[in-house]
Amino acid sequence: MMTDTALTQDQAPAAAGDSLGREAWRRLKQNRAAMASLILLVLITLACVVGPWLTPWGLDEVNWSAFMAPPDIAAGHYAGTDANGRDLLTRTLYGGQISLSVALVATLVSLVIGVLYGAIAGYLGGRADALMMRFVDIMYSLPFMFLVILLMVVFGRNILLIYAAIGAVEWLDMSRIVRGQVLALKRREFVEAAHALGVRGWTIVTRHLIPNTLGPVIVYVTLTVPKVILLESFLSFLGLGVQEPLTSWGVLISEGKDLMETAPWMLLVPSAFLALTLLCLNFLGDGLRDALDPKTR
Amino acid sequence: MLVYTLKRLCYAVPTLLIVITLAFFLMHLAPGGPFDGERSLPPEIEANLMAAYHLDQPVWKQYLIYLGNLLQGDFGPSFKYKDFSVTELIAQGFPVSLELGLWAIALALAIGLPLGVIAALKRNSGLDYLVMGTALAGVAVPNFVIAPLLALVFGVFLAWLPVGGWNDGHWRNMVLPIVALSIQQIAYIARLMRASMIEVLGSHHIRTARAKGLTETAVILRHALRPALLPVVSYLGPAIAGIITGSVVIEQIFGIPGIGRYFVQAALNRDYTLVMGTVVFYGALIVLLNLVVDLLYSALDPQIRHDD
Numbered sequence: 001m002m003t004d005t006a007l008t009q010d011q012a013p014a015a016a017g018d019s020l021g022r023e024a025w026r027r028l029k030q031n032r033a034a035m036a037s038l039i040l041l042v043l044i045t046l047a048c049v050v051g052p053w054l055t056p057w058g059l060d061e062v063n064w065s066a067f068m069a070p071p072d073i074a075a076g077h078y079a080g081t082d083a084n085g086r087d088l089l090t091r092t093l094y095g096g097q098i099s100l101s102v103a104l105v106a107t108l109v110s111l112v113i114g115v116l117y118g119a120i121a122g123y124l125g126g127r128a129d130a131l132m133m134r135f136v137d138i139m140y141s142l143p144f145m146f147l148v149i150l151l152m153v154v155f156g157r158n159i160l161l162i163y164a165a166i167g168a169v170e171w172l173d174m175s176r177i178v179r180g181q182v183l184a185l186k187r188r189e190f191v192e193a194a195h196a197l198g199v200r201g202w203t204i205v206t207r208h209l210i211p212n213t214l215g216p217v218i219v220y221v222t223l224t225v226p227k228v229i230l231l232e233s234f235l236s237f238l239g240l241g242v243q244e245p246l247t248s249w250g251v252l253i254s255e256g257k258d259l260m261e262t263a264p265w266m267l268l269v270p271s272a273f274l275a276l277t278l279l280c281l282n283f284l285g286d287g288l289r290d291a292l293d294p295k296t297r
Numbered sequence: 298m299l300v301y302t303l304k305r306l307c308y309a310v311p312t313l314l315i316v317i318t319l320a321f322f323l324m325h326l327a328p329g330g331p332f333d334g335e336r337s338l339p340p341e342i343e344a345n346l347m348a349a350y351h352l353d354q355p356v357w358k359q360y361l362i363y364l365g366n367l368l369q370g371d372f373g374p375s376f377k378y379k380d381f382s383v384t385e386l387i388a389q390g391f392p393v394s395l396e397l398g399l400w401a402i403a404l405a406l407a408i409g410l411p412l413g414v415i416a417a418l419k420r421n422s423g424l425d426y427l428v429m430g431t432a433l434a435g436v437a438v439p440n441f442v443i444a445p446l447l448a449l450v451f452g453v454f455l456a457w458l459p460v461g462g463w464n465d466g467h468w469r470n471m472v473l474p475i476v477a478l479s480i481q482q483i484a485y486i487a488r489l490m491r492a493s494m495i496e497v498l499g500s501h502h503i504r505t506a507r508a509k510g511l512t513e514t515a516v517i518l519r520h521a522l523r524p525a526l527l528p529v530v531s532y533l534g535p536a537i538a539g540i541i542t543g544s545v546v547i548e549q550i551f552g553i554p555g556i557g558r559y560f561v562q563a564a565l566n567r568d569y570t571l572v573m574g575t576v577v578f579y580g581a582l583i584v585l586l587n588l589v590v591d592l593l594y595s596a597l598d599p600q601i602r603h604d605d
Binding site: 137138141142143145146147149150151152153154155226230233234237238239240250253254256257260261264267271274275278279281282283286 | 308311312315316319320323324326327433434436437438439441442444445446448449453460538541542545546549550560561564565567569572573575576579580583584587
């Protein structure tokens with residue numbers, strides 16, 4: 001009896017003709033940690049985008065009477081000020097804009113490279129596939145962090161390069177996932193049908209194969225985003241990433257750690273934002289994987 | 298086994314060559330020459346310098362010379378630390394970095410493995426949730442956030458341990474950097490060990506061992522632990538790479554005179570040869586350790602037989 005009720009509860013919505021996306025959303029909504037993370041992430045993003053306008057101080061505005069001042073609500077420094085008398089909350093929110101924009105753009109770059117590479121390898125199969133995947137294997141064992149740093153040293157530190165360089169090193173997992181999916185998909189009838197109708201290979205890959213890999217791709221995107229944010233803040237922390245007048249969470253944490261003995265809020269505020277964002281993204285990624293993975297259904 | 302070893306070596310060599318080649322040609326794309334100082338040199342001296350460093354040769358020849366020198370362990374001169382060669386700087390910093398790294402790996406295994414096993418044995422208990430929740434936080438929060446926080450709490454607020462410095466490797470100076478370096482790996486290893494232990498505990502040979510009437514301790518120690526360790530062994534490669542990368546920030550934060558600090562200083566100062574040398578050295582280290590881990594894995598896993 002018990003299994004019976006469990007079965008009907010679990011399968012009734014699917015039987016009613018719910019799409020994969022809807023079913024996944026329903027499952028995700030039941031995962032409290034993932035939903036809380038999603039809400040927090042939306043709030044953090046909103047705060048970073050809208051917040052700097054609402055705070056009483058500007059990004060580079062100096063309060064000459066408050067250098068390294070602790071949080072002070074009356075003065076409008078809700079998170080204190082930095083060594084130059086600039087409002088820390090404003091700077092942290094601006095830094096969040098940069099960190100999040102890197103997350104968005106670099107993930108997009110890695111998504112495009114990884115999906116195309118994986119889909120092409122999987123679709124071609126045979127020797128081309130073996131060769132392309134061997135290349136990915138070799139790339140895996142390269143010390144990427146160091147090559148990205150090398151790139152920053154050689155070409156100077158600009159934000160566009162950060163987007164591209166980080167995107168260009170984070171596509172390996174994605175390509176493996178997509179290739180595996182495509183290998184399984186390309187034997188299916190609808191691909192054969194497309195072939196029989198004379199659809200060209202490229203169109204089959206982009207129109208028929210890639211859209212069907214969407215589920216796992218979404219999961220991997222949510223797992224790539226924290227990695228990308230981490231890489232950017234790592235570079236910025238070392239002084240090799242984002243530079244003045246721009247700022248990012250990595251830069252702020254680096255500034256904060258130098259002054260933590262006298263002004264601990266300078267370390268704690270940006271650290272809290274970064275840690276919370278990464279934690280939420282990880283929870284959300286785990287939740288999405290559970291929601292979209294057919295094995296757990 | 299021998300064939301497998303040779304096969305893996307055949308991968309390692311081109312990988313390393315790719316690192317060296319990328320590093321070399323990237324550095325050559327860099328704008329500006331190494332002698333573009335504050336004041337320009339007389340042309341004769343500059344020509345002499347160029348000849349001394351083989352910079353007057355075509356690029357492919359310089360590349361071959363660099364490769365040849367590398368084979369003899371010569372990474373070239375440092376452009377910023379005038380009286381030192383890159384090899385000397387690496388030789389100076391490496392023992393320090395190595396000591397930190399070995400301790401960090403040891404600590405990660407010594408804490409991560411038991412935590413994972415306990416969480417697996419007490420699956421879905423409060424203890425399990427506590428361990429796994431903490432581990433997820435440990436995975437998500439980067440070490441350059443954890444390290445300053447550790448320094449703030451144990452160095453500044455409690456004043457138990459020094460905030461930084463090396464002091465010739467006094468243990469008090471090593472505690473915080475080692476802990477900061479290993480936290481992320483402890484978390485990963487605990488998660489990995491829990492998952493693989495749960496899988497192994499559900500397998501047939503464990504049921505057989507229990508059916509034989511063995512005590513639970515014997516089942517776990519003799520039959521479950523070894524197969525459950527395999528995924529952790531294969532994770533050692535990435536773990537080592539993670540610790541090496543992490544050591545770069547950790548050495549920076551705690552002011553430890555290892556290679557990582559030289560590397561960051563060199564990158565900030567645009568000391569091209571030193572950056573290139575450290576990247577190649579790190580690359581070689583990671584490729585070599587990956588090779589060792591792979592061989593270790595195939596030696597431990599009875600399901601992998603290399604008869605070909």
